[in-house]
Amino acid sequence: MKRLTLNINGVDRALIVDPQKKLSDVLRENLLLTGCKVCCDTGQCGTCTVLIDNKPIKACMVPVEKYTAGQKIVTIEGIGTADNLHPLQVAWMAHGGAQCGVCTPGFLMSAKALLDKNQSPTREEVRTWFNRNRNACRCTGYQPLVNAVMDAAAVLRGEKKKEDLLERAPQNGSIMGSRYHRPSAVAKVTGTWDFGADVTMHMPPDTLHLALVQAQVSHANIRGIDTSEAEKMPGVVKVVTWKDVKGRNAITGLITFPTNKGDGWDRPILNKDKVFQFGDAIAIVCADTVEHARAAADKVKVDLEVLPAYMDGWAAQDPEALEIHPGVPNAYYEQGVIKGEETAPLMAKADAVVEVETYCSRQPHLHIEPDCGCAYFDDQGVLTIQSKSIGLHLHHAMIAPGLGIAPDKLLLIQNPTGGTFGYKFSPTIEALLGVACMATERPVSLVYTQFQNITYTGKRSPADVKVKLGADKNGKLMAMETDWWLDHGPYSEFGDLVTSRQGQFTGAGYDIKNIRGHGRTICTNHAWGSAFRAFGSPQAFLASETAMDMLAEKLGMDPLDLRYLNIYREGATTPTGQKPDVLCLEQLLDMIRPKWEEAKKRKAAYAEPGKAYGIGLSIGMYGCGLDGPDSSEAAIELTPTGVTAYNAWQDHGQGSDLSTQTFVHETLRPLGLIPEQIKLVMNRTDLPNSGPAGGSRSNVFVGQAIRVSCEMLLNAMRKPDGSYRSYEEMVAEHIPLRYDGKWVAHDCTECDPVTGQGNPFPVYMYEVFLPEVVVDLETGKTTVVKFTTAVDVGTIINRATVDGQIYGGLAQGVGLALTEDFDDLQKHTNLLDCGLPYPRDIPDNMEILYLETPRSEGPYGAAGVGEAPLT
Template sequence: MLKKMLHVNGVDRMVICEQDETLANVLRENLNLTSVKIGCGSGQCGSCTVVVDGKLKRTCTIKMKRIAEHTKIVTAEGVGTPDNLHPIQLAWIAHGGAQCGFCTPGFIISSYALLLENQSPSREDVRDWFQKHRNACRCTGYKPLVDAVMDAAAVLRGDKTRDELMKDVPVEGRILGTKYPRPSAVAKVTGTLDYGADLGLKLPAETLRCALVQAEVSHAKIISIDTSEAEKMEGVVKVVTHKDVKGKNRITGLITFPSNKGDGWDRPILCDEKVFQFGDAIAIVCADTEKHAKAAAEKVKVELEELPAYMSAPEAMQDDAIEIHPGTPNTYFVQKVAKGDETAPIFKDADVTIEGDYYVGRQPHMPIEPDVGFAYRNDEGKLVIHSKSIGMHLHAAMIAPGLGEELDNIVMVMNPAGGTFGYKFSPTMEALVGVACMATGKPVYLNYTWYQQQTYTGKRSPFFMNVRMAANNEGKLLGMETDWSVDHGPYSEFGDLLTLRGAQFIGAGYNIDNIRGEGRTVCTNHAWGSAFRGYGSPQSEFASEVLMDELAEKIGMDPLELRYKNVYRKGSTTPSGQDPEVYSLPELLDTIRPKYEAAKKRAAELSTAEVKRGAGIAIGVYGCGLDGPDTAEAAMELTEDGIITVYTTWHDHGQGADIGALTTAHEALSPMGIPAEKIRVCLNDTSKCPNGGPAGGSRSQVVIGRAIKATGEAMVASMTKADGSIYTHAEMVAENIPTRVDGKWSAPCTDCDENGQGNPFACYMYGVFLAEVAVELATGKTTVEKITAASDIGTIMNQLAVEGQMYGGLAQAIGLALTEDFEDIKKHSTMVGAGFPYIKQIPDDMELIFIESKRPEGPFGASGVGELPLTSPHAAIINAIYNACGARIRHLPARPEKVLAELNK
């Protein structure tokens, strides 16, 4: 042990700790400075950044024995407070810089250090600084952060006032369509918002700390599990195995379609008979400290008989492949698509046909915050589970039978979450902490390392696709044939629904009267397939958008003009036969056409013998909802102090549920003139909030928004007197008028049939993406120089939230196109190894253009937004690479060696 005096945020603080403890842990655990976040734990994300003796340092890798006595340290808590914000923090709010907010304190302190050195930085200075200091953000696309630093610098120089900085924030009146800050913004920029690990520090003293015993192979029979040595280790209370699970010890995948050959009960909570993927949980060590738990976990002996591991769909589909889940074929679901006439005669007689094979891989979500959760029994005896779940009512139903706990005795609470991007649509640790709590009778806490986050949680499911198109010489699309295989990993949850997306979105955006195709869901031993932004469309639309460029070349048409000729217009239908609710794609193409022509001209002018430039386009389409009559509920309550509280489960994994719920409620209540400050949102606690459904498929603003709108309208009716004046709370109580109202909305939609035909979505989103790239001929390295997105998402409810979603999604699309992968479990287990895009890999030049076609079924005309920017920008990038240098990449990501190989052919 050592004792040191540190000078922290202007005052002397004494710490007593182990020599090998990290500075990050000491600041967090000894001094309770929880603005210091631990993300990657290896110095690759910058969330633990502080100023140490005037220099910016990443503290998760600095041992206390290296810290000198009286070292001066500044954390985000020392930059500004909620009632005295620093200009940097104010600028972050003004530009919507805090989305999930987990990385925000690290960026704030990094910007603070930069502006101490240079109060007049250029945008490139800011980008160089964040790149040098490894400040990583997965949400924002970085551009708003650079905007914020530039404005903060202007305020510090005296070139701009604080009021001028916040001039776009409305003081009164409507907040719909404005830059009204999200309610959580101040807490996020000051580092005072408690995420899961922060809450973990504040749990009762008797809380047990958990460590997992996990599989280090991808497929095996379990011969034995010996916990005897581990149980004798210091501090260990219990080692929990499958024998301690009271229920079925399975997480149900809630099979969507009857034709699915699986039963959904294929995922163990704790492995009992087999290991199905690397990282599967075999045992949970519960101890007094995390250190003791992890030490004991190393002593659990697991004897395995390794089995063949099928790490891709083609491998698992081989005739001699064994069934991964005995009794269920590895290909367990088939989805047809049949629209219009048979396609074989059309292809036989067509002037032009084109065919291609395409692959979009296992993109990792890579949130900065690793998965974290805890569980306890409340005073009513209910099992309360806190996590990053973005589907709490759904997850309770998925885990209750496996736990052996009655569904109505489980309470799910969503902690403030440092991003999920969809992986938390699947339960990850909810059942694990539930089992540990039930087995020990004590509160339990589990926090994954970033390695566990990367190797164990779900990933985007790879699609192996073959697509054929037939057209006439004028470029009119006549028919399409498709074949796609979905590598969904070992667990079936939502795999059938994902496979349906291929039927819905291969060829989306184009009026193709005749389609035939077949897709299938395949069980493999690689990482399980979970939801990821775009859910099926980044795979599906990559194939059809690249093939459209290939078709344009074969016909001799410009790619934009071929698209313009075929996109949805009145009378068109989607691949599922649905009438698009608006027809904005021609207008979007017209809007981007001059920019496209300028980009092609710029590419020609800037190309050199060494570096070739190119421009490429793609269109993107996605539906908002969970298919069919998707439903959400909400409630509102008037309190004595005149506050109206909105209750629903609008899960917030960074996209802005708080501002979405507030804006929608404020607009719905506008006939009463209630100011935004008099509306409170209570979200994501199943003991308080009705079921709004999960946060996936860009459904929240549409489906939950409509439920909030209905609830607000009922509240207005309830509170309005006959003379048009408004009841007070006291008057309502006196007249026995309920002060709480409930609302509900169901989408007027139908499920798709066995041929993929139906009306699955009430609202769609539409976009056209223009990418400009530079390709180094000697290396194959591609840089995206600019990306432009013209979008129609209906009414823009909040400008900052919408722009932030677009920038962030575009950045993830660049990663998907060029660097991101999780194929090699060892190589891709770190942020750098997996191709995480830092700021210099994302262009500062990102242009957003919006057309607002009001949606008939959207709340106040709004559609969703979150999925759209990751539908197809990666296809635009791949098309731009081809136009730059002639290298056609059909297998993502387009790493330099792939581009170089194509150049050398």
């Protein structure tokens, strides 16, 4: 130990610390300055950025002994407070720069260092600065962040006023469609928003810290587990194995497809007999410190009989391949599509036929905040698990039987959450926390390393898709044939659902009256498949949109003209036979056409040696919902000072706090409330079941439930003369103050597993994409230089939020197309090597063209938005 005096935010702080301890750990653990976030611990994400003598430094990379006396350290807590924000913090709020917010403190500190030495940077200088300092954001697509820096610079130059950056709520006016900031924005830009790793630091002193014993191979039989040496290690309280699990020791996939050959109980909490994938948890060490737990985990001995590992769908379908789950074939679910006439005769008559086979990679979510959580028994004896769950009620049902606990004795709570982009639609850490807490009867906490985060969470399921398209000489589509398989890893949860998505979205957007298709879900030993933004649709559109380009080339048609000829118009139906909710694609293509013509001119004029200019055009669409009947619940309560809104609209960066506030404010406008009078109580399983926050369903379903509950309150408050009762009058007349609303998509049906026909979603989103790229013809390196998109997501509830979702989704699409993969278990183990795009990898020139076609089934005409830009 060493006594050091560090000057932190202008104050000398005397500390006694291990000199090898990282500065980030000293700031967080010794000084509780948790605005310094630690997410990668390798300097690749920038969330821990602080200033040392006005230079941006990654605190996770600096041992505290490197600190030199007299140096001044500034953290996010030192640049502004809630009552006196720095112009950068205000600009971040104004531009929606803090979506999930986990990267926000690091970006703000980095930006402050730039503006302290250059108050007039160009946009490219800002982007280069962030790129050089490895500031990464997975949510925003970077453009809003650059916009914020430019506005803050203008304030510092005296050209703008800080107070004018934020859009104010009009007196008794609507905030719908505005750029009003999120209720969580101030906490996020000041570093006081406590994410999961911060929450674990507030746990009681007797909390046990967990470390996992994980498989280092992808497929094996477990012959024995020896914990004896680990149990003798310092600080160890217990080593938990499958023997300590009181329930079924499995997470149920809640299989609802009757043709699924599995039962959904194939994912162990702690593996007993077999290893199914790299990283499977075999034991949990519970100790007094993280360091002691990890040291002991290394001493657990697992005797394995290594088996052949089937790391892709081709290998797992080999006739000689073992059944990964004995008794269940590796191809365990099949989905058909039968629409219209037989396609073979039509293909024979077609004037032009093209065939394409595409493979969409195993895209990692690359959420910057690692998976994390804690568990404890509350004062009522209820097992309480706090995590990043975006499906609290869903996960409650999936893990309770496996834990062996009565449902009423299990409570799940969502922590403030760094982006998940869908991986947390699956339970990950929850059951592990529950098992350890139940086995030790002590509070427990677990924070994954970034290595664990990448290797032991779900991924987008890769898909091999074959498409055959036939058209007449004019380009009118006559028929489509499809054949696909989808690699869903070893665990079946939601595998049948994502396989059915291929039938729903391959060829979607076009009036194709005759379709025959067949697909399979394949069990492999690679990472398990989980939900990812636009669940299943990139795999589908990659194939059918590529086929459309090939068909245009074969017919000698402009790719836009071919699409324009075949898009949905009156009388058209989707691949599932459903009538489109709105007909907007013609208008979207009309909006994009001038941009397309300009892009063609740029392509024709480009003449740089060794390089080529490319332009692309595609359409995409996605449904809002979970397939078939779906519903959400919400509640509203009148209080002496305003109202309290209750729901479980889980937030992972998309802004459910602001959306809830906006829907409540809009519906209750007759009461004259201001946004600050709306209190939010959200995201626990003892609140109304709003359903999981995935599939772009929440804005539609929860929004409608909020509207219904608020209308019920208004009806109760309304007097015969049309005015409204006060809180005091409601109490005096014994009229209930709380109203629970529910909204159900009654007319939706699941898609038939044989024909693929059905009405799965009440509302759809539509988007047209126009990227422009420069390709180095020698190396193949591709740079996206401009991206234009025309989008219709119905009524826009908040403009800054929708902008951010579009920019962020496009950025993830660029990553999927060019850099992102999780394939090589030796290489793809950190953010950089998995291909996370940094600011210079994403074009600053991104233009969004909005069309707002109100949806009859959407709240105030709104659809969802998050999935649309990644289709």
